[in-house]
Amino acid sequence: MSTIIVGLVVLACLGIAAKHIYKLFHGETSCCGTEQPKVPEKKLNGPVVGEKVVEISGMTCGNCKNRVEMLLDDIDGAAAKVNLHRNQATVKMTRDVSDDEIRTALAGSGYEVVAITKS
Incomplete structure (x- = not known):
């Protein structure tokens, strides 16, 4: 019985880790610290050359x-x-x-x- 419980805990941990890795590689989570707000788009003065x-x-x-x-x-x-x-x-x-x-x-x-x- 204890083997089944330990197996379920390990499986749950692996599931959580896999979900985090998926989000990390799709740019949906922060790996560099706390989430920063989106950078406003810079407006250029003058024509683009x-x-x-x-x-x-x-x-x-x-x-x-x-x-x-x-x-x-x-x-x-x-x-x-x-x-x-x-x-x-x-x-x-x-x-x-x-x-x-x-x-x-x-x-x-x-x-x-x-x-x-x-x-």
């Missing part, structure tokens, strides 16, 4: 998405939108933003710029 796609590694959740968008939005003349499932940020620009500016914005954040391409 270019767009770059930044491939980024290290993003795992909605908090990561918010943080990367905030870091890239701090670049003057740039606004970012992150696609967490593709591990990419699309950066729209009202001026020519260099790849070095993008790398510098994310430097020390724990996220790695894998590649930057013009869109």
